[in-house]
Amino acid sequence: MPPESRRSIQTLIAWLALAVTIGCSAHAAPRISTPPGATTSTPALRDLQAQLSTIFNAPVMAHAAWGVHVRSLDRGDVVFAHDAGKLMMPASNMKILTLAAAAERLGWEHRFSTTLQTTAPVEQGVLRGDLIVRGGGDPTISTRAKRNELVFDEWAAALKLAGITSIEGRIIGDDQAFDDDGVGPGWSWDYLEAGYAAPIGALQYNENTADLITTPAATIGEPVIVQLAPGSGLTVVNRALTGQEPDSGVRGTINVQRRIDRPVLEVAGMIPLGTPPVTRAVAVINPTLFFAQSLKDALSARGIVVAGDAVDIDDVAAELVDGDETDRRVLVTTQSAPLREVATVLM
Numbered sequence: 001m002p003p004e005s006r007r008s009i010q011t012l013i014a015w016l017a018l019a020v021t022i023g024c025s026a027h028a029a030p031r032i033s034t035p036p037g038a039t040t041s042t043p044a045l046r047d048l049q050a051q052l053s054t055i056f057n058a059p060v061m062a063h064a065a066w067g068v069h070v071r072s073l074d075r076g077d078v079v080f081a082h083d084a085g086k087l088m089m090p091a092s093n094m095k096i097l098t099l100a101a102a103a104e105r106l107g108w109e110h111r112f113s114t115t116l117q118t119t120a121p122v123e124q125g126v127l128r129g130d131l132i133v134r135g136g137g138d139p140t141i142s143t144r145a146k147r148n149e150l151v152f153d154e155w156a157a158a159l160k161l162a163g164i165t166s167i168e169g170r171i172i173g174d175d176q177a178f179d180d181d182g183v184g185p186g187w188s189w190d191y192l193e194a195g196y197a198a199p200i201g202a203l204q205y206n207e208n209t210a211d212l213i214t215t216p217a218a219t220i221g222e223p224v225i226v227q228l229a230p231g232s233g234l235t236v237v238n239r240a241l242t243g244q245e246p247d248s249g250v251r252g253t254i255n256v257q258r259r260i261d262r263p264v265l266e267v268a269g270m271i272p273l274g275t276p277p278v279t280r281a282v283a284v285i286n287p288t289l290f291f292a293q294s295l296k297d298a299l300s301a302r303g304i305v306v307a308g309d310a311v312d313i314d315d316v317a318a319e320l321v322d323g324d325e326t327d328r329r330v331l332v333t334t335q336s337a338p339l340r341e342v343a344t345v346l347m
Helices: 003-026 043-056 094-106 144-161 287-301 313-319 339-346
Strands: 068-071 078-082 113-118 131-134 171-174 209-215 225-228 235-238 241-243 253-258 264-272 278-283 310-312 329-335
Touching: 043 068, 043 078, 094 339, 113 144, 131 287, 144 287, 144 329, 171 287, 171 313, 209 264, 225 235, 253 278, 287 310, 310 313
Parallel strands: 131 171, 171 310, 235 264, 241 264
Antiparallel strands: 068 078, 113 131, 113 329, 209 225, 209 278, 253 264
């Protein structure tokens, strides 16, 4: 890229950073009182407009699509526009609006709650029925800072304090706080296996991604060893092989693709003999089931055996009586960090 283009883009980034800084503080700071419709043209403003125009009309941008709309925070008038009326599919920048809406609606101190509930009695240390985990959209129960371990430790301790050492029934994931539209409109089928395309839900574990670990076998030509975290809802078809050692100059690569006609994850490629495992985050099929299965495994690892399966409440709703929800008693409730801390990770 020519030096002048790089300088222009650096200038744009600096202006956008200034706009974000002003925008973050504008809520607390008083707005300047200016008569409606008033405009002010200054050398600095004209210079900004000229630089932005140069950037978005540069030859290097000929194959890109930009929709730009810059408005004054003080006066409300349009400072710069470039194809501002074009409709475009937002990408990661959509989270700016998402966070703004969440902060406005919920407040920066809002905490997401997750509860363990049951309607079953406890007899001689056995919960004679199902354990229900009810989600409220907490996105923080994940391996980040090992919070998943802290939460599962807390829940296992609370169950034991309630006299529960084993569970006769199932682990039921209650995701009714959200609808079931986990995938956004316009998402493409050919990247739905990627960790960044994970679906959402009221119950979310490890940001709804499962670790796919591929390890070379002990012999060249043998299939690699593939491990996938339980509860992902995916069946692995392994076509990846163990290749020559890395000092041969051959580089390994692993390709992962999810079938669109059934929940199958196809793994292909090659890993050189003797090299470290390759870990890839893949999106799970059903976040609720993934959470319930992860909870079941965590309780078992902490000495609370669960006899039943991990299930999604949507699959067993017909079995539950009408008054089931009101009859539930809460065993433990866990809250996330406040939204202002969750926002740091989001952004």
